[in-house]
Every structure is written in C-alpha cells, then in structure tokens.
Amino acid sequence: MDQVETLRAAVGATQVLTGADAQAYETDWRGRYSGRSLAVVRPGSTEEVAAVVRRCAQAGVPIVPQGGNTGLCGGATPDDSGCAVILSLQRMNRIRGIDTDNDTMEVEAGCVLQAVQQAARDAGRLFPLSLAAEGSCTIGGNLATNAGGTQVLRYGNMRELTLGLEVVTAQGAIWHGLRGLRKDNTGYDLRDLFIGSEGTLGVITAATLKLYPLPAARCTALIAVESIEAAVAVLNRARSGLGASLTGFELMAGDCLQLVTKCFPRQRLPFEGPSAAMPWYVLMEVSDSESEAHARERFEVVVGEAIEAGLAQDAVIAGSLAQSHALWHLRESIPMAEKETGKSIKHDVSVPVSRMAEFVRGTNAALQAAFPGVRHVIFGHLGDGNLHYNVARGEGWTEAQLLARQDDVYALVHDRVHELGGSISAEHGIGQLKRDVLPRYKDPVEMALMHKIKAVLDPEGIMNPGKVLDLVSGRMVSIAATEKRATT
Amino acid sequence: MDQVETLRAAVGATQVLTGADAQAYETDWRGRYSGRSLAVVRPGSTEEVAAVVRRCAQAGVPIVPQGGNTGLCGGATPDDSGCAVILSLQRMNRIRGIDTDNDTMEVEAGCVLQAVQQAARDAGRLFPLSLAAEGSCTIGGNLATNAGGTQVLRYGNMRELTLGLEVVTAQGAIWHGLRGLRKDNTGYDLRDLFIGSEGTLGVITAATLKLYPLPAARCTALIAVESIEAAVAVLNRARSGLGASLTGFELMAGDCLQLVTKCFPRQRLPFEGPSAAMPWYVLMEVSDSESEAHARERFEVVVGEAIEAGLAQDAVIAGSLAQSHALWHLRESIPMAEKETGKSIKHDVSVPVSRMAEFVRGTNAALQAAFPGVRHVIFGHLGDGNLHYNVARGEGWTEAQLLARQDDVYALVHDRVHELGGSISAEHGIGQLKRDVLPRYKDPVEMALMHKIKAVLDPEGIMNPGKVLDLVSGRMVSIAATEKRATT
Numbered sequence: 013m014d015q016v017e018t019l020r021a022a023v024g025a026t027q028v029l030t031g032a033d034a035q036a037y038e039t040d041w042r043g044r045y046s047g048r049s050l051a052v053v054r055p056g057s058t059e060e061v062a063a064v065v066r067r068c069a070q071a072g073v074p075i076v077p078q079g080g081n082t083g084l085c086g087g088a089t090p091d092d093s094g095c096a097v098i099l100s101l102q103r104m105n106r107i108r109g110i111d112t113d114n115d116t117m118e119v120e121a122g123c124v125l126q127a128v129q130q131a132a133r134d135a136g137r138l139f140p141l142s143l144a145a146e147g148s149c150t151i152g153g154n155l156a157t158n159a160g161g162t163q164v165l166r167y168g169n170m171r172e173l174t175l176g177l178e179v180v181t182a183q184g185a186i187w188h189g190l191r192g193l194r195k196d197n198t199g200y201d202l203r204d205l206f207i208g209s210e211g212t213l214g215v216i217t218a219a220t221l222k223l224y225p226l227p228a229a230r231c232t233a234l235i236a237v238e239s240i241e242a243a244v245a246v247l248n249r250a251r252s253g254l255g256a257s258l259t260g261f262e263l264m265a266g267d268c269l270q271l272v273t274k275c276f277p278r279q280r281l282p283f284e285g286p287s288a289a290m291p292w293y294v295l296m297e298v299s300d301s302e303s304e305a306h307a308r309e310r311f312e313v314v315v316g317e318a319i320e321a322g323l324a325q326d327a328v329i330a331g332s333l334a335q336s337h338a339l340w341h342l343r344e345s346i347p348m349a350e351k352e353t354g355k356s357i358k359h360d361v362s363v364p365v366s367r368m369a370e371f372v373r374g375t376n377a378a379l380q381a382a383f384p385g386v387r388h389v390i391f392g393h394l395g396d397g398n399l400h401y402n403v404a405r406g407e408g409w410t411e412a413q414l415l416a417r418q419d420d421v422y423a424l425v426h427d428r429v430h431e432l433g434g435s436i437s438a439e440h441g442i443g444q445l446k447r448d449v450l451p452r453y454k455d456p457v458e459m460a461l462m463h464k465i466k467a468v469l470d471p472e473g474i475m476n477p478g479k480v481l482d483l484v485s486g487r488m489v490s491i492a493a494t495e496k497r498a499t500t
Numbered sequence: 501m502d503q504v505e506t507l508r509a510a511v512g513a514t515q516v517l518t519g520a521d522a523q524a525y526e527t528d529w530r531g532r533y534s535g536r537s538l539a540v541v542r543p544g545s546t547e548e549v550a551a552v553v554r555r556c557a558q559a560g561v562p563i564v565p566q567g568g569n570t571g572l573c574g575g576a577t578p579d580d581s582g583c584a585v586i587l588s589l590q591r592m593n594r595i596r597g598i599d600t601d602n603d604t605m606e607v608e609a610g611c612v613l614q615a616v617q618q619a620a621r622d623a624g625r626l627f628p629l630s631l632a633a634e635g636s637c638t639i640g641g642n643l644a645t646n647a648g649g650t651q652v653l654r655y656g657n658m659r660e661l662t663l664g665l666e667v668v669t670a671q672g673a674i675w676h677g678l679r680g681l682r683k684d685n686t687g688y689d690l691r692d693l694f695i696g697s698e699g700t701l702g703v704i705t706a707a708t709l710k711l712y713p714l715p716a717a718r719c720t721a722l723i724a725v726e727s728i729e730a731a732v733a734v735l736n737r738a739r740s741g742l743g744a745s746l747t748g749f750e751l752m753a754g755d756c757l758q759l760v761t762k763c764f765p766r767q768r769l770p771f772e773g774p775s776a777a778m779p780w781y782v783l784m785e786v787s788d789s790e791s792e793a794h795a796r797e798r799f800e801v802v803v804g805e806a807i808e809a810g811l812a813q814d815a816v817i818a819g820s821l822a823q824s825h826a827l828w829h830l831r832e833s834i835p836m837a838e839k840e841t842g843k844s845i846k847h848d849v850s851v852p853v854s855r856m857a858e859f860v861r862g863t864n865a866a867l868q869a870a871f872p873g874v875r876h877v878i879f880g881h882l883g884d885g886n887l888h889y890n891v892a893r894g895e896g897w898t899e900a901q902l903l904a905r906q907d908d909v910y911a912l913v914h915d916r917v918h919e920l921g922g923s924i925s926a927e928h929g930i931g932q933l934k935r936d937v938l939p940r941y942k943d944p945v946e947m948a949l950m951h952k953i954k955a956v957l958d959p960e961g962i963m964n965p966g967k968v969l970d971l972v973s974g975r976m977v978s979i980a981a982t983e984k985r986a987t988t
Contacts, residue, residue: 113732113854114885115739158685166744169683172660187945192852194884195657196923197646197696198930198938199968200950204692208685225740244601251603252713255789256654256744301743302798310790364680366601396682397602435684442686450686457675461957462688468956469949480687 015071016051019097022063027054027103037078037098038090041148045086045444048094049076056103058178058186058217065215066184068097074477075099077211079121079153082145084360085443087157087210087479096477101152104217110135115223116175116192121152121216128221137223140167144344155216158208160439165395166259166299167224169439171207176220179206182213182470192220205465210441211476213469227299230259231307232336233315234282236290236326240369243294243394245323247365250296253314257307260297261395263368266290268346268391275349279342282335287326294324294394295343346391347400354411356389356404357421363434365397375401375428382424383417385409398438401425426453442480451482503559504539507585510551515542515591525566525586526578529636533574533932536582537564544591546666546674546705553703554672556585562965563587565699567609567641570633572848573931575645575698575967584965589640592705598623603711604663604680609640609704616709625711628655632832643704646696648927653883654747654787655712657927659695664708667694670701670958680708693953698929699964701957715787719795720748720824721803722770724778724814728857731782731882733811735853738784741802745795748785749883754778756834756879763837767830770823775814782812782882783831834879835888842899844877844892845909851922853885863889863916870912871905873897886926889913914941930968939970 020028029037029052039046050073055061068075074096078088090096104122111117112135119128125146132139141154143161153159155177159170167173176191179202189203206216237243243263250258266289273279281288296315300307311329318324330336350356363371376388387406392399403421405414414421426436430453437446451459466473466481508516517525517540527534538561543549556563562584566576578584592610599605600623607616613634620627629642631649641647643665647658655661664679667690677691694704725731731751738746754777761767769776784803788795799817806812818824838844851859864876875894880887891909893902902909914924918941925934939947954961954969 111852111854113736114852116852158689160683160685164683168660169685171689172656181945181949185945185948187949188943189946191923192921193850193923193926195648195652195850195881195886195926197648197927198923198925198934198942199696199946200701200953201646201659201689201692201696202946202949204689205953208687208689213688225743227743248601253789255713255715255787257789299743301741301745362681362683364599364602364604366599393683398683433679433681435679435681435686437686438681438683439685446686454686455676457669457673458677458687458690460673461669461675461690464956465688465693465953468952 015073018067018071019051019053019064022067023053023055023060027056028052029054034098037081037100040086040089041082045089047090047092049090049096049098050094052098052100054100054103058180061099061180061215061217062184062186064097064099065180065182068474069182069184069472072472072474073097074474076476077101077152077156077215079150079156080124080145080148082149083153083157083443084440085445087441087443087476088153089444091478099215101150101217107131108218111192112137114192116220117223118190118218118220119151120218121150121155123151125149125151125154132223133226136226138226139221139223141170141173151219152216155207155219156210157441160393160396160398162262162393163259164393165261166256171204173222174203174207174219175222177203177206177216178218180215180217182472182475190218190220208441210443210480212466212480213475225301228302229300229304229307230336231298231300231304231311231330232339233296233311233327233329234339235294235296235315235318235324236283236287237292237294237324238290240292240372242323243292244365244368246294246318247395249318250314254298254310257298257300257310258296259299260295261393262295262343263392263394264293264295264343264346265388265390266292268389269293269342271353272342272345272349275352276345279345281342282328283326290325295339343391346389350389350402350404354405355415356402357414357418359401359422359425360438360440361401361425361429361434361436362396362398362438363429363432365394367432368394368397368399371428371432371434375425378424378428379403379421383421386414422449444479447478447480447482503561506555506559507539507541507552510555511541511543511548515544516540517542522586525569525588528574528577529570533577535578535580537578537584537586538582540586540588542588542591546668549587549668549703549705550672550674552585552587553668553670556962557670557672557960560960560962561585562962564964565589565640565644565703567638567644568612568633568636570637571641571645571931572928573933575929575931575964576641577932579966587703589638589705595619596706599680600625602680604708605711606678606706606708607639608706609638609643611639613637613639613642620711621714624714626714627709627711629658629661639707640704643695643707644698645929648881648884648886650750650881651747652881653749654744659692661710662691662695662707663710665691665694665704666706668703668705670960670963678706678708696929698931698968700954700968701963713789716790717788717792717795718824719786719788719792719799719818720827721784721799721815721817722827723782723784723803723806723812724771724775725780725782725812726778728780728860730811731780732853732856734782734806735883737806737811738802742786742798745786745788745798746784747787748783749881750783750831751880751882752781752783752831752834753876753878754780756877757781757830759841760830760833760837763840764833767833769830770816771814778813783827831879834877838877838890838892842893843903844890845902845906847889847910847913848926848928849889849913849917849922849924850884850886850926851917851920853882855920856882856885856887859916859920859922863913866912866916867891867909871909874902910937932967935966935968935970
C-alpha cells in the first residue's frame with residue numbers, strides 16, 4: 013500500500029483507482045486482453061505524469077501508459093501480475109492552442125482524435141488522421157502506435173502529421189520538444205523514436221500536429237475491376253492524373269461487399285448485372301482544393317480513361333454527399349459484416365503495391381492447400397500497400413476448429429508477407445499480440461539495435477514491459493540494469 | 501602502416517588513398533574545413549563498407565563518412581589529428597532498381613542527387629528533392645543531413661522521402677532495412693534515427709526512396725508584397741486555394757533582388773515603377789497534375805484575389821518555361837550576388853511561419869543596435885518557416901571587422917531564433933560548425949537522450965567523432981568505452 017500512497021501524493025487521492033474502480037482500465041475495449049494492476053493513476057498535467065514516473069522508477073514499479081484503450085494488439089493492457097501501474101492520460105485532454113498562420117496545433121495526449129479533428133475544423137483547418145476508433149481513441153495512443161487509417165495515401169501516418177512532442181522519460185524527466193517547425197536539423201530525431209514505440213521508451217504527454225487546408229470538395233467513386241493488377245493500374249493512372257488530390261484508394265473483394273449487403277439489407281451495391289458480381293472493387297476518393305464541379309470533372313477523366321483502357325469494368329461516381337457517405341459506409345461495414353459471420357483470423361499486413369496481386373494469389377492458394385474450405389475476407393488500403401487479409405471459417409469448418417489453427421494460419425500468412433518484403437504489422441503495432449513472432453521476421457541486427465535503445469532509455473525496464481520486445485529482451489534489460497546497479 | 505595495410509586487404513590496394521592522393525577528400529568543397537586523415541578508403545559494396553568498419557572498430561580508428569563533400573557545416577571533414585579514416589561512399593553509386601508500380605527506387609549512398617532525379621524522370625517519375633548542390637551532393641549526404649531544399653513545402657525533407665535504409669552499424673554489422681513500405685509499424689523507427697545523424701551513429705549505404713508522378717505542368721509567379729505579414733497572408737490563401745499543388749513559396753527581400761540585378765546585369769526584375777522597389781517579393785510555384793492552362797488559371801485566381809484583398813501589390817506570372825527559369829534564376833542567384841560583395845555571416849534558421857515577421861523585425865533592430873550599419877541579406881523558404889538570414893558588412897565596416905564579430909552576431913541571431921521557438925539549423929545540420937553552441941539551445945533532457953543513444957550505438961566513439969555532439973560528449977563516450985573495456 014506504500015506505493016499506492018506515494019502515487020496518491022503525486023496526483024491526488026481521487027485520481028488513483030484500485031480494485032473494482034480499476035477494472036475498466038484493465039481490459040481492452042474488445043475484451044481480448046485482460047490483466048491486473050496495482051492501481052490506475054490519472055494525472056492531470058505533464059508535471060504530475062513526471063512525478064508518477066519518478067516514483068515508479070524509484071520503486072521499480074512497471075508503468076503501462078493508456079489512452080483510449082482501443083488498440084488492437086494489447087499494447088495498453090497490463091499483465092496478470094498486478095504489479096504495474098496503469099498510467100491513464102485521459103485527463104490530459106486540453107487543446108493547448110491552434111496557430112493557423114503556422115498550420116499547427118498543440119494538443120495533449122489524452123485528447124480524443126475526433127475532438128482534435130473538430131477543433132481543427134472549427135479553426136478552418138483539416139487534421140487529416142481518420143480511423144474507425146476516432147470517437148474514442150486518443151492522440152497519445154495514435155502517436156504510440158503511429159496510427160494509419162484512410163487518409164495515409166495523401167497525408168501519411170501519424171508520424172508524418174507530427175512536428176513536435178512533449179515526453180516524460182523513463183526517469184521522469186520532461187523533454188520539452190513541442191516544436192512547430194517543418195525544418196529542424198539539430199541532432200538526432202528523438203521525435204520519431206518515441207512515435208510508434210508503444211509506450212516502451214517513455215510517456216508522450218503532448219504533441220504539435222500539422223494542419224492542412226480544408227478541401228473545397230470531396231468526391232468518391234466505386235469502381236469495378238477484374239483483378240488486383242487492374243486495380244494497381246487504375247491506382248497508377250489516378251496518382252498521375254489526380255496528383256495529391258487523390259486521398260483514398262481502398263480495395264475490397266467482391267465477396268466482402270456481397271457479405272455487407274447480405275448482412276445489412278439496407279445497404280446496396282450501386283451496380284446491376286455483371287458489374288454487381290465483380291471479383292474486386294475500388295473505392296476512390298479525391299479531395300479537391302477548387303470545387304465540387306472540378307473534382308467531378310477530374311474524376312470523370314481518370315475513370316473514363318481507365319474504362320476505355322479496359323482496366324475498369326464499370327464505375328459509379330457519387331452525385332451527392334449522401335451517396336458518397338453510402339459508398340464509404342459499404343467499405344466501413346466490412347468488419348461489422350465479417351463479425352456477424354463469426355470470429356475470423358485477422359492480419360494487418362503490408363507489401364509493396366507492385367507485389368499485392370502476387371501476395372493475394374499465392375497466399376489464397378497456399379491457405380486453400382493447407383486449410384481447405386476457409387474463406388478469405390480481403391480489403392484494405394491498396395494505395396498504401398496495406399491489406400486487412402482475414403481468414404474466416406468456410407464450408408466444413410466450425411469457429412472452434414478455425415481458431416484452433418490460428419497460429420498456423422498466422423505463420424502461413426506472415427511467412428508469405430515476409431517473403432515478399434512486407435510487414436506483419438502495417439498499422440496496428442506489435443503490442444503483446446505479435447511480440448513473440450517479431451524476431452522471426454525482423455533482421456537480427458535491427459532487433460539488436462532495438463534492444464540497445466530500450467536498454468539505454470529504460471534501463472530499469474519499467475516502461476510498458478512485455479510490449480513490442482520479447483521476454484528475452486525483458487531479461488536482457490534486467491540483467492543490464494542489475495549490472496548497472498552493481499557497478500555504480 | 502599496419503592499419504592501412506588492413507584497410508587495403510578489405511577493399512583492395514587501389515581504393516586506399518594516402519598522402520597527396522588523400523588531400524582532395526580532407527577539405528570541404530568551399531575550403532572552410534580542413535583536416536588530415538590516416539587514409540581515404542573507397543569501398544565498392546556494402547560488404548566492403550562493413551569490412552572496413554569492423555577493422556576500424558577493432559583498431560579503435562575513427563571513421564569520417566563522406567559523400568559529395570558539399571556539406572556546409574564541416575560534417576564530412578576529419579580533424580587535424582590524422583588518426584581518422586575517411587570512408588568515401590562515392591564508388592557505391594548504383595541505382596539498384598526502380599519499381600514504378602510501388603513508386604519507389606533503391607539507390608546506393610554514393611549516387612549523385614541529380615543522377616537519381618534523372619533516373620526517376622527516365623522512368624516517368626519525380627524524385628522531388630532539389631537543392632543547389634544537386635550536381636555533386638550524394639544521396640548518402642542528403643540522408644545524413646536530412647537535406648531540405650526548394651520542394652519541402654509539398655514533398656517534405658529527405659526524411660519524408662525515404663522508406664527504407666541499409667546501414668552498417670558502428671560494429672560493422674549490416675542492417676538490411678531496405679523496405680519499400682508506406683506502412684510498417686513493427687518496432688522502433690531506426691530509419692529516422694540514422695537519417696539526420698550526420699554519420700555519427702553508423703554508415704548509410706543505400707536507401708529506398710519514394711517517387712511521385714511527374715507534374716503535367718509547372719507555373720511560377722513573382723509577387724511583390726509590402727511586408728512579411730502580407731507574404732504570410734498570401735501563403736495562407738495559396739495553401740487553401742492550390743492545396744498540394746503549391747510546391748514552392750520563397751521569400752526574398754527587395755534589396756536581395758536589387759543586388760542580383762546589379763551584380764548580374766543580364767538578369768532583370770520583371771517589374772517597373774514602384775513594383776520594382778518593393779521591400780519583399782515572393783516566388784511562388786505550382787505543380788499541376790492537369791495542364792499548363794489549368795495551372796495558370798488557378799494561379800490567376802489565387803494571385804488575383806491576393807491583389808484584390810490588398811495583400812499583394814503586383815505580380816508577374818511566367819508565360820513560358822524560359823520565363824519561369826528566369827524567375828527561379830533570380831532567386832538562386834542571391835547567394836552568388838551576396839558572395840560578390842564579400843564574405844557574410846550566414847544563418848540557416850527556422851521559426852514558426854506565424855512568427856517570421858516578428859523574427860525579422862526584431863532581429864534587424866537588435867542587430868542595428870549592436871552592430872550599426874551592417875546589411876541584412878534575407879531570403880528563404882517562407883512556406884517551411886526557413887530563412888537564410890545573413891549579415892553582410894555595410895557602411896563603415898570592413899570584411900575583417902565584420903568577421904571578427906562573427907560569434908557575437910551568431911549569438912544574437914540564434915538567441916532570437918530560440919526565443920521564438922525556432923531552430924538554429926533548419927536544413928544544413930550541426931557538423932562541426934554548430935556543435936559547440938547546440939547545448940546552449942537544446943533542452944538538456946534532449947541533449948542527454950542524444951548522448952545516451954550515441955553511447956549505446958557507438959560505444960567506442962569511432963563514428964564521425966566531434967560532429968553533432970560536443971567535446972564533453974566525446975569525453976563521455978570515451979569514458980563509457982573505457983569503463984566497458986575495464987569491466988569486460
């Protein structure tokens with residue numbers, strides 16, 4: 013109880029939760045990862061975060077930073093030991109300022125993504141990060157996992173949207189790195205080291221984010237194509253014909269959309285006849301700085317040329333905002349429809365765009381050979397080379413049978429991704445979920461560099477232990493820490 | 501001689517230069533930094549680089565990586581001791597491959613930037629990095645310094661143009677990180693740690709770079725404005741009206757352009773009357789994915805609105821490629837014209853765009869108070885908040901008198917930059933030039949993190965010693981290395 017008292021002294025008694033009050037923080041939102049904590053601490057300022065970290069560091073208490081708790085890899089959930097403090101950033105939710113002349117905003121880590129988008133919009137600007145959990149995920153979590161989403165093609169990941177950071181180190185010192193500069197070449201890039209490190213190197217408490225002009229108009233089209241090769245060829249034409257106006261290029265397998273219209277009969281595919289039964293569809297979005305009319309005109313040129321060249325079989329360009337929403341809604345309903353049919357085995361992978369067709373064809377065939385009858389649920393951000401390649405039970409499989417083979421399916425898909433120069437986690441991170449398979453795919457020199465950085469920035473190993481780096485690393489860190497103690 | 505023999509064994513006798521043969525590598529291209537080397541080694545492959553580094557590491561020989569030797573901060577020049585090996589990457593100049601479907605290219609560190617631009621163009625793509633030294637600087641140097649240039653507003657710095665790296669660590673291991681992925685969230689961002697580290701953490705031997713569609717048309721305008729505030733307001737309108745088509749927004753003081761036309765009489769300002777004598781000019785460039793006509797039309801809308809709103813006083817839109825080149829040539833001739841009038845004290849600084857006017861006004865006034873009569877030579881990339889703010893001798897100053905006060909001028913300007921949340925090196929890096937002043941402006945927590953990373957990735961301190969981190973760090977590293985040797 014001593015340690016908990018110490019934390020109460022740091023942040024105030026009412027902001028330290030234990031027992032039943034802590035439970036909501038000990039399980040992720042999907043209920044996939046669960047653990048126990050010594051306490052949940054909810055600091056209200058950067059100084060309080062630093063005070064908490066210092067006390068934990070002194071006592072050797074592990075810290076699990078947590079934002080909206082919406083991550084998909086268990087990165088914000090403690091282990092079962094009950095030793096760790098969950099450091100919730102939720103109370104640090106101030107938008108500290110917006111500078112429209114500099115096109116930047118300074119926000120605290122606990123700000124919900126949607127609130128940040130809205131504040132930018134209220135100032136006449138766009139903060140482009142957009143993803144399914146935006147109503148509850150926080151900027152701190154977006155930074156910790158280098159979040160992606162649907163606008164990466166044009167605006168990049170969270171990393172590319174961030175200019176500066178404020179970070180509490182594993183020793184409880186505050187790094188004041190909130191720079192609103194687009195050019196700053198004064199030493200090592202610590203910003204990008206903390207972004208994507210999933211809370212294992214320090215605690216991000218605030219960030220300076222980039223803003224963009226609000227587009228004058230957005231236009232969406234659904235395009236029917238016969239193959240992934242054709243989709244890639246359309247992408248190429250769209251990139252060159254639309255330039256940076258091209259903000260979305262999503263690929264969806266035909267059977268994904270059929271599943272959506274079957275599960276949610278109020279949604280329908282805007283095609284008739286053969287066009288309604290194509291193997292692949294592309295959802296393309298353009299954000300125009302000029303006008304609705306111009307967006308539509310450019311779209312018609314690009315789509316028209318693709319149809320003439322035989323690359324696209326059919327296309328529907330949304331004639332209104334409502335139609336545009338309906339098209340996006342089709343895309344966004346795929347995970348929900350998939351859920352209706354039972355649990356599936358999910359992969360968040362990327363390969364070079366040029367190898368996407370080869371990846372899907374080869375992996376589909378290998379899966380059918382190894383697990384005959386399983387269904388493929390394939391959709392994703394083709395423009396970024398990022399596919400959500402999921403495997404669902406098909407004819408002759410029960411859910412239990414499928415899930416019993418989960419690790420074998422993972423291994424088959426991830427091995428294939430690796431062969432093609434891809435990534436086993438395109439946008440969700442490593443967390444607990446992929447920690448143990450990471451060394452299988454990562455260059456050993458790269459793994460060793462990661463361990464070195466972890467060991468020097470967090471020598472006591474208190475920052476989100478067991479995430480990203482495997483158990484061997486945990487031991488390495490503690491050996492290093494022990495050695496350090498012995499020699500100093 | 502033993503060490504030199506060892507290097508000859510690693511790369512072949514003809515690729516190890518000593519004595520007079522080495523001299524060209526021991527001085528930077530401007531002749532500002534000069535040193536002595538044990539030898540110049542010119543490996544032809546990544547494996548040879550690794551072999552050289554391993555041998556140096558074993559013998560404790562410092563390594564100075566070098567590309568085109570065009571850096572402005574002495575980052576590629578050895579010290580006077582004659583102990584260091586200059587590791588020239590010039591022979592590693594292969595373009596390993598171009599993947600147009602993935603919009604990436606794989607190039608070796610010794611490729612000259614212009615050759616990379618050309619290879620991309622030959623494949624129908626744009627590699628957008630563009631800067632004055634592009635005919636001789638190398639990709640490795642661009643990566644080591646996170647080079648900027650004239651297209652950052654749209655495409656970002658070298659960092660944003662790079663997807664993957666191949667690096668030889670300070671221990672001589674090869675990290676195979678040449679990924680062509682736009683999304684990859686599998687652990688710490690080592691790529692961005694090496695980019696911008698100026699050869700102090702390892703040797704970058706190759707990179708996977710992003711390519712873009714070639715614009716259909718480029719259009720340039722020169723705009724006369726009364727103040728920096730007005731220029732910032734025009735920038736805001738251009739960003740919102742042109743979106744990502746806006747690829748250049750350069751600010752130039754009127755007297756800079758007057759100096760150009762005076763020094764180079766064949767160049768002329770395309771204005772008459774009062775518009776030819778304005779205090780500030782903006783060079784604006786748009787890269788259009790549609791057509792020449794569309795680029796011009798959009799330009800006319802934005803510039804017309806700026807004039808109507810009283811923000812711009814006059815404007816000339818280039819009617820041909822030749823006129824466009826002439827406008828850029830005015831901008832690019834400023835440093836040459838400046839040189840004609842004698843040596844000046846140069847600053848490569850950035851501040852938030854919103855504080856640019858305040859920075860220039862306040863710094864000009866403070867300089868006049870401290871050094872009455874000096875001239876300001878002010879131009880730069882306003883769109884990125886990056887100014888080349890130079891100080892030249894004016895009435896009543898000799899060159900010698902001015903240069904004698906160089907450190908005082910630096911301190912005044914950099915202190916002011918720092919007060920306004922800016923950077924003392926926007927795009928050129930730290931090298932030797934700004935190493936000793938860095939700790940004055942950098943958050944001590946950030947400095948400590950940098951030292952830790954240096955110490956753990958290069959514990960023997962052999963990678964480009966004396967660059968970026970100050971002498972205290974050199975000692976810290978060597979103490980750490982000594983301690984390590986003593987305990988193992």
